[in-house]
Amino acid sequence: MTSAIVVGASVAGLLTARVLSDLVDEVVVMERERLDDVPLPRGHVPQGRHLHLLLTAGLDLLVAWFPGIDDELERMGAVWIDGTRAWVYQAGGYRAQGDWGRSALSMTRPLLELVVRHRIAALDNVRLDDGVVVDRVDVSAGRVSGVVVGGVLHRADLVVDCSGRSSRIAHQLESSGVLAPPVTRVTIDCAYASGFLPRSTDDFEGTFLVCATSPPTSFRTGAILPVEGDRWIVTLAGVHGDAPGTAEDEVLAFARSLLSPAVAQLVEGAGPLSSMASYRFPSSQRRHYEKVRPLLPGFVTLGDAACSFNPIYGQGMACAALQADALGDTVRELGVRSEELPRRYHRRAARIIDAPWAIAVGADFLHPKTVGAKARGTDQVNRYVLRVVKASHTSVQLARSFNLVLNLVEPTRRLLRPSVVARVLASSVPGRRRQTRLGHPRVGPSNTV
Numbered sequence: 114m115t116s117a118i119v120v121g122a123s124v125a126g127l128l129t130a131r132v133l134s135d136l137v138d139e140v141v142v143m144e145r146e147r148l149d150d151v152p153l154p155r156g157h158v159p160q161g162r163h164l165h166l167l168l169t170a171g172l173d174l175l176v177a178w179f180p181g182i183d184d185e186l187e188r189m190g191a192v193w194i195d196g197t198r199a200w201v202y203q204a205g206g207y208r209a210q211g212d213w214g215r216s217a218l219s220m221t222r223p224l225l226e227l228v229v230r231h232r233i234a235a236l237d238n239v240r241l242d243d244g245v246v247v248d249r250v251d252v253s254a255g256r257v258s259g260v261v262v263g264g265v266l267h268r269a270d271l272v273v274d275c276s277g278r279s280s281r282i283a284h285q286l287e288s289s290g291v292l293a294p295p296v297t298r299v300t301i302d303c304a305y306a307s308g309f310l311p312r313s314t315d316d317f318e319g320t321f322l323v324c325a326t327s328p329p330t331s332f333r334t335g336a337i338l339p340v341e342g343d344r345w346i347v348t349l350a351g352v353h354g355d356a357p358g359t360a361e362d363e364v365l366a367f368a369r370s371l372l373s374p375a376v377a378q379l380v381e382g383a384g385p386l387s388s389m390a391s392y393r394f395p396s397s398q399r400r401h402y403e404k405v406r407p408l409l410p411g412f413v414t415l416g417d418a419a420c421s422f423n424p425i426y427g428q429g430m431a432c433a434a435l436q437a438d439a440l441g442d443t444v445r446e447l448g449v450r451s452e453e454l455p456r457r458y459h460r461r462a463a464r465i466i467d468a469p470w471a472i473a474v475g476a477d478f479l480h481p482k483t484v485g486a487k488a489r490g491t492d493q494v495n496r497y498v499l500r501v502v503k504a505s506h507t508s509v510q511l512a513r514s515f516n517l518v519l520n521l522v523e524p525t526r527r528l529l530r531p532s533v534v535a536r537v538l539a540s541s542v543p544g545r546r547r548q549t550r551l552g553h554p555r556v557g558p559s560n561t562v
């Protein structure tokens with residue numbers, strides 16, 4: 114009889130439980146919070162009040178693990194979005210509309226979590242214990258033998274720490290010197306403010322609207338996506354102390370300062386804005402378990418507990434899904450009791466994390482106040498990516514390549530394919546025939562603004 118304990122029933126923990134349910138006889142998920150059967154933000158996952166888009170790489174895995182979940186989410190009000198009517202403004206223009214390769218399903222984070230939790234509850238060999246605070250892991254004879262809750266040891270062959278960025282297990286193991294991985298932090302001090310607007314079909318000629326940062330002119334972001342309940346979720350964000358504020362006049366002033374006027378027009382025109390929630394994210398943080406020798410048999414770390422990125426790029430949940438998938442592959446190859454498992458898993462996970470880390474943290478270095486370990490070649494990559502962004506204002510093919518990379522479906526090296534590079538270079542040759550650039554969308558309840 115093999116067993117696993119997963120600490121934390123948020124996105125990483127739930128997806129890990131799903132993967133392990135195929136490979137381990139008994140899986141117990143322990144969650145500190147009492148979990149209600151409603152799609153509302155939870156106290157220990159405060160980021161759930163803010164825009165949460167599951168990138169395509171994560172959606173693909175979700176659908177593979179829970180067949181039909183996309184239809185179920187759509188029935189509950191989630192909205193498919195794609196490149197044909199997308200308004201993404203960056204570096205002086207909107208990305209060319211058209212076939213961007215893949216669609217995404219837009220909903221609130223609490224809805225996603227609730228539906229996944231229901232699917233997990235339906236699995237025979239998974240038990241979800243809520244209201245259970247894991248105090249620490251037990252280390253005996255050089256391996257983790259289980260977790261300790263209120264002084265009682267719960268044994269398992271494998272403990273997976275999915276308890277988030279501030280994991281107390283990570284702190285316990287680090288402070289006792291048992292497992293102290295090197296940690297990389299790159300400051301960004303990202304400040305979010307989010308709320309909801311009522312959504313009607315004639316609000317706006319598009320599926321979604323994003324005004325991304327356009328360094329060095331603007332490091333501010335605004336995004337408006339359709340979600341369940343016929344609502345738009347509105348998220349505004351600034352970095353390095355530039356907080357949007359949550360009072361109505363502050364929100365409007367911030368929205369009006371964005372380079373695309375459409376964000377403010379939609380905020381002003383779509384109806385009453387709900388109260389706004391705020392969130393502060395200090396730094397991207399990565400614990401490098403792949404660099405530790407030896408690791409602890411019986412124990413691995415997954416999700417934000419291993420790595421959390423500047424959230425603007427929307428990568429955390431998809432990256433957690435990819436890590437859970439890699440853990441499944443490793444358990445399948447080695448067995449859940451293998452002493453080799455943590456090393457092989459964390460090497461795989463590190464390769465997965467490398468791509469979103471490079472995208473998010475690399476771009477953060479465009480801001481002069483960003484401080485931390487900067488990978489060699491970051492400035493050259495940023496200069497090239499800026500050219501890709503500009504060229505994708507007029508090339509649907511480039512918009513598609515860029516979209517697939519940002520969604521972690523394709524590796525970043527796709528942007529270096531000869532056909533992509535040729536398009537980027539051609540776009541900067543004066544006089545070459547180009548597709549028409551998009552003007553600002555028409556926004557407002559009567560669609561006449």
Ligand SMILES: Cc1cc2nc3c(=O)[nH]c(=O)nc-3n(C[C@H](O)[C@H](O)[C@H](O)COP(=O)(O)OP(=O)(O)OC[C@H]3O[C@@H](n4cnc5c(N)ncnc54)[C@H](O)[C@@H]3O)c2cc1C
Nearest residue numbers: 121123125145157160165166247277416417424427429430
């Ligand atoms: C403002 C913001 C916006 C974001 N937007 C996006 C987005 O658009 N797309 C995206 O993919 N990602 C986004 N993210 C990232 C995403 O929220 C995380 O990557 C995601 O939640 C996965 O985290 P996790 O499950 O590892 O940890 P968390 O979500 O932090 O969950 C940890 C869980 O562990 C539980 N727990 C903690 N300690 C214990 C303990 N001792 N015992 C028992 N249980 C415990 C907690 O209660 C919680 O349920 C965003 C993040 C922020 C901050």
